[in-house]
Amino acid sequence: MDNSSYVTYLVMDGHIELHKYRYFYFIITLTVYLLIICCNVVVIFVIYTNKCLHEPMYIFIAALLFNSLFGTTAFYPKLLSDFLSERQVTSYSACLFQAFFIYTYAASEFALLTAMAYDRYVSICKPLQYATLIKISTVKKLLLCCCFFPACEIGTLIILTSRLQLCKFHLDRIYCNDYSIAKLSCGDTSVTNLYGLFCVTLTVFPALIFIIYSYVRIFEICLKNSKEFRRKALQTCFPHLFILISFCVFSCIEVITPRLEGNIPHTISEIMPILGLVFPPLINPIMYGLKLQEIDSKIKKIMFNAGMKVPVLLPFSSQLVGWTSVVQLESLFNELFQRVWCVTSGQLIFDPAAEALLEGVAQAKAQPISSEMTYATSEHSVGSLEGCC
Structure with missing residues (x-):
């Protein structure tokens, strides 16, 4: 802790043999980050520049990919800086901001996946009402809700955490999360923990219940229609379903792993939580770029023309x-x-x-x-x- 300028600093002690593999970690992490940026930006650019893709489904896809860029930007630049630094430290306020951005990214991801499930549900189960129910104005409102409410929810959690009095200043992590920050406090953290549990419940369970209901209805409609109808419906739903399942798995790992410290090896406890900031942002654009024919054809056209x-x-x-x-x-x-x-x-x-x-x-x-x-x-x-x- 450095009190010379009344700034509280936290030491990030989660790095594994950083002195030996510093440059190896840096090259691998930089490569992953650049891949994430390139893949997401390409799909967003294709959707933005092709007016035929200015439809609700593709607008939601672009928002999902932009959210991935938002979340990874809160994680990778600081991690890359730490790899090249002699001391892996961060100010307490910067640590709180990083936790806020990462948690907001996760909560917004669930909200966007829920909005996309609603869009697929209406388009397949109520095609005649789609133009009425899913207007551009409706899409804008849904996107605003997907960004605003998670930010308010997580903002309240971070404010509660910031009011805690710290008595330890070594964070056994390579990035900041709310649970690990709260563990540094020597005071009562019951209010923060209860509100954190409320946030997880409010963010995850209503979304999962609605998504499960929507897919049950979609599968019912598919079974009643032709083989070609089922093929087209599943072609648009498969990327969403795959991304949802993978993100849920990685989110569970992020929530559970910090609470099992001491019961699992340190290397696993450090690697597993960051998978949610590696695979979903990298998989999302690949799945939507390859599995949706409209986007795939536009990307190939751009690569052929510009290459x-x-x-x-x-x-x-x-x-x-x-x-x-x-x-x-x-x-x-x-x-x-x-x-x-x-x-x-x-x-x-x-x-x-x-x-x-x-x-x-x-x-x-x-x-x-x-x-x-x-x-x-x-x-x-x-x-x-x-x-x-």
Whole structure:
């Protein structure tokens, strides 16, 4: 504790052999954090930039992924800083803020998953009323509730914890949580513990009861409809159900593990709670990016268009006309590639309709074109065309 400036500092004693594996921990953690940022940002960007995805289901997905970024930002930067620091310390106020942001992230995650379950329930069980019940204004209200009420709930818990008088200043954790902070107090913590139990009950059980009810009704409707209807319904529900189950498991680990200190090895007690800040933020965008066809197709389109330039070499007076962007001629080349017969030694063999399309390109550029065209292709380009051969 450093009282020189009337600031209380806590020492983070949860790190395992940090002096030996400091840089290894740093590289692994930084890699995970960058993956989380990239995966979530890509899906959010796709939803934001495609107006056809500005629908309630995709808006909820974007909000869920943004919440993941919010929660991980409260955890990873401080952890990375500790890995490179000689002393792993944090001020008491910063510790309380970190606990507030992480707990708010968890509570908002449950609220958002509940709102998404309601959206799926209405779309599958009451499709004729969907436009009436799930309006954009309704979505905005639900999102506000999913952010505001968890913040108020957790804010009250942190205020109660901050009023406790500390008599210990070594936190046996690598990040701050409310239960571990309360254990540092030498006073009565019964009020804080009871309110914490109330928060867990209020956050988890109503959400789980409603989600279970909604999925029971969804499965009932699926059993009464065609196989194709069941396939489409389960395709949209599976990512949500998988994410819900995984998040519940990791949340249980976070709640139970600190209360079992002394009964389980120290390494396990440190690693298990942070899994909730590693796997859900990483799994969420992957599940929604791969399992939902609309998002998956948009991501592939962006990666194809932005990932390379296609060189088109047009012979004219022994000079080569340079590079043409796929983005500029996207619609034309989509049609052109469908007419490709095969790729052999870097050259494309076209049918007459493809030849006509190429002549159209040349005329549009006001440049003559010979009867032959050489297509200089990269390995990635050839791979993308193999499906046509």
